[in-house]
Amino acid sequence: MERVIEVERLAKKFGNFTAVDHISFYVERGEIFGFLGANGAGKTTAMRMLCGLSKPTFGTGRVVGFDILRESEKIKSRIGYMSQKFSLYESLTVKENIRLYGGIYGMRRSEILNKMDDVLAYLGLLSERNTLVRLLPQGVKQRLAFSVATFHKPQIVFLDEPTGGVDPAVRRMFWELIYQAAAEGITVFVTTHYMDEAEYCDRVSIMVDGRIQALASPSALKQQYEVPGMQEVFYLLARKAQRKE
Ligand SMILES: Nc1ncnc2c1ncn2[C@@H]1O[C@H](COP(=O)(O)OP(=O)(O)OP(=O)(O)O)[C@@H](O)[C@H]1O
Numbered sequence: 619m620e621r622v623i624e625v626e627r628l629a630k631k632f633g634n635f636t637a638v639d640h641i642s643f644y645v646e647r648g649e650i651f652g653f654l655g656a657n658g659a660g661k662t663t664a665m666r667m668l669c670g671l672s673k674p675t676f677g678t679g680r681v682v683g684f685d686i687l688r689e690s691e692k693i694k695s696r697i698g699y700m701s702q703k704f705s706l707y708e709s710l711t712v713k714e715n716i717r718l719y720g721g722i723y724g725m726r727r728s729e730i731l732n733k734m735d736d737v738l739a740y741l742g743l744l745s746e747r748n749t750l751v752r753l754l755p756q757g758v759k760q761r762l763a764f765s766v767a768t769f770h771k772p773q774i775v776f777l778d779e780p781t782g783g784v785d786p787a788v789r790r791m792f793w794e795l796i797y798q799a800a801a802e803g804i805t806v807f808v809t810t811h812y813m814d815e816a817e818y819c820d821r822v823s824i825m826v827d828g829r830i831q832a833l834a835s836p837s838a839l840k841q842q843y844e845v846p847g848m849q850e851v852f853y854l855l856a857r858k859a860q861r862k863e
Contacts, residue, residue, distance in 0.1 A: 625679035639828035655825030698767035701778035705763035708752035723770035757788035
């Protein structure tokens with residue numbers, strides 16, 4: 619299997635504080651990889667380094683075949699990124715957001731127009747193309763943000779707490795999109811605080827105070843810690859955290 623993410627002893631310091639503490643792991647093509655950890659564990663900081671948005675203090679890594687230190691520009695055009703804080707423009711319409719992001723991700727105008735209706739139809743948003751995004755329900759916005767982040771068919775999509783603030787039924791609808799993307803060969807790297815979502819991942823890593831304390835499939839982790847669910851696995855590990863946000 620091809621490794622689309624591979625890092626060795628990756629670390630990030632802010633002054634004397636080590637936010638990400640020499641982590642090593644890999645992700646294979648097409649995997650749905652869950653990146654878990656309590657608040658402040660270092661998930662976002664690690665993810666930003668993988669996306670080429672922040673330089674590591676120490677360590678090496680390759681993402682989609684490129685070096686995260688020296689080739690971050692090549693990485694940026696081959697990935698998609700969605701977070702709660704950075705996603706759609708609320709004051710633009712559905713159509714305008716798709717066009718804008720397609721352009722940012724380097725797609726040609728004709729290609730954007732060709733694919734736009736497919737995406738809108740898939741999301742059930744054909745009649746909402748001219749609606750301002752801020753008028754859409756939160757769950758719909760999240761699905762649209764995901765579709766926008768994967769519109770250019772990136773090799774990996776990074777999702778930083780993509781389903782914050784919506785109920786389990788809406789989260790499940792979001793995960794339908796994730797499965798669809800993974801089935802098309804897009805690798806999904808996702809952080810979440812919801813343990814129902816952790817159960818949906820192929821493999822899960824759990825970060826505590828900047829370090830990866832466990833990494834395996836949900837079923838292997840449950841077996842290892844002899845507990846019925848990921849919720850319990852998470853609590854067993856996260857309660858050892860010293861960092862408090
Ligand atoms: N630019 C920065 N300067 C100083 N400290 C930072 C900076 N960015 C993050 N930190 C600190 O690094 C630690 C890890 O933060 P990070 O945002 O990566 O955690 P997280 O696991 O993503 O948490 P959350 O789930 O709350 O988003 C925190 O203690 C945070 O305060």
